[in-house]
Amino acid sequence: MIFLTALPLFWIMISASRGGHWSAWMPSSISAFEGTCVSIPCRFDFPDELRPPVVHGVWYFNSPYPKNYPPVVFKSRTQVVHESFQGRSRLLGDLGLRNCTLLLSNLSPELGGKYYFRGDLGGYNQYTFSEHSVLDIINTPNIVVPPEVVAGTEVEVSCTVPDCPELHPELSWLGHEGLGEPAVLGRLREDEGTWVQVSLLHFVPTREANGHRLGCQASFPNTTLQFEGYASLDVKYPPVIVDMNSSVEAIEGSNVGLLCGADSNPPPLLTWMRDGTVLREAVAENLFLELEEVTPGEDGVYACLAENAYGQDNRTVGLSVMYAPWKPTVNGTMVAVEGEMVSILCSTQSNPDPILTIFKEKQILATAIYESELQLELLAVTPEDDGEYWCVAENQYGQRATAFNLSVEFAPMILLESHCAAARDTVQCLCVVKANPEPIVAFELPSRNVTVNETEREFVYSERSGLLLTSILTLRGQAQAPPRVICTSRNLYGTKSLELPFQGAHRLMWAKIGPVGAVVAFAILIAIVCYITQTRRKKNVTESPSFSAGDNPPVLFSSDFRISGAPEKYESERRLGSERRLLGLRGEPPELDLSYSHSDLGKRPTKDSYTLTEELAEYAEIRVK
16 A cells, blocks of 8 residues: 555645746656557646746757757647657646646657656746656566565565556566465556556575576567566575585595585685684685695594574584504503502504404413403412513504513522532532522521522522522532532512432442442452352353363363453543543443353463453552542
């Protein structure tokens, strides 16, 4: 109804303009379709004191001054007009009522221009009004779209066409499918005194309607006249991120590119962020973030933020940097007392999570698969748990390892290989002790009330290897009568003692008898063997049936018991001389060859033969020396 109230207002404004002076009113601009008609509303006034009997008027084209001979559009006195307006112009208003409304028909482009009205009251009472109306010959309807169309907010689009009193147009919308149905169709209104037809289209636009081409068509019944106009919708809407990477995996040291694309109107401000820090931003539909030679520190979640004046949107993408395990770190107890519980934690960092393994001397003690931590628990440590351990972390990108030592402290243990042994003219005692921390070792000789420790380096030599401490006690001149030796070891966790046993008892016996006793013992043994042998032979000769007095029976001499190889052995004994004396217990008497046969009987001693008595005597002489 707002449009229908415009006409009364026009007449009120005209009435108010009457004030007894020359004045006129007409629309400053007016439009019309080519081939149709148009009415130019016009009102004028003059001084009241003139009171002319007849009022005349003239319409000029493009100039208000008669002396310039402008084309006459309409003239009430003579009806003489310019050829361009013959049959095309007609006065609709009553000049006596001060209404100068003009109707132009069958419009053509050359009729577009300025139109002036001149009042003629007779005589010198003529006046050309400066007010004029500009006629625009058009070919398209006027589609009016609001300056701002926002998605989701209802909008009104109008289609306006000039009305023709002789031909009334019909309006229809083109391309409005999916937008909505026209809410008002063919409604008239007066706009600055002219009549127009308006069609209104109401709809709620979406982002998909942005750029949509909407048309309006004006057609005139019973004619072929048809005019169309179009307008593109500029729909404003907030950003929506439509293009972005999914989760990205990259190997440490490689280059990574992250893409973010958004749809919005106007274009959005795109921003790449990580942990609240802006990495890159720009007003664009797409924004590319490039990360060169990525490190594990760049692993994380990256966010893309898109915003404009109508809203915002954001999305995130996870970047997973794959890398080999870092060198494992070991935290826990590294020194423990035997029997205590030990807990050791090995941890590392990698992507993906590694396989963690703790082993000792190639024996696997604990394993964790796809974990960043591994805990080793030893409920009650023993000395065997002491030593070097390795924590190894590995995945498909590499392997790293860390070695660590567990020190188990315990009381001394004297090992079974501890003993004493006689060598030449000395006795050596070996005491092997396993302990942690390093023990103090002492040798005790109870029979002599003597204790010797490591500080007396003349007698004791010690050497440590890992948890083993080896101490050697050397006693010179004690081979024939070695004393009892007790090894004692102690540290802050306890004391252990052991009497060291002697090894090689037969050698010790020879050491006690001595060289002279050995010769005598061998001589006695050989004499006994010879005596038994001669007795058996005599018995065999007496009892033999083939024996006769004239057969020259063999005579048994002691020189017949020849010792083979005696001269070479004696020469060897002489060469070794002092070496034999130093051997002590290790010296062995020479082996005597006591074998003989019946063929040896009856042989006489020669200058190369030695009697048993001579051999023993010389051997005894050598041993004494």
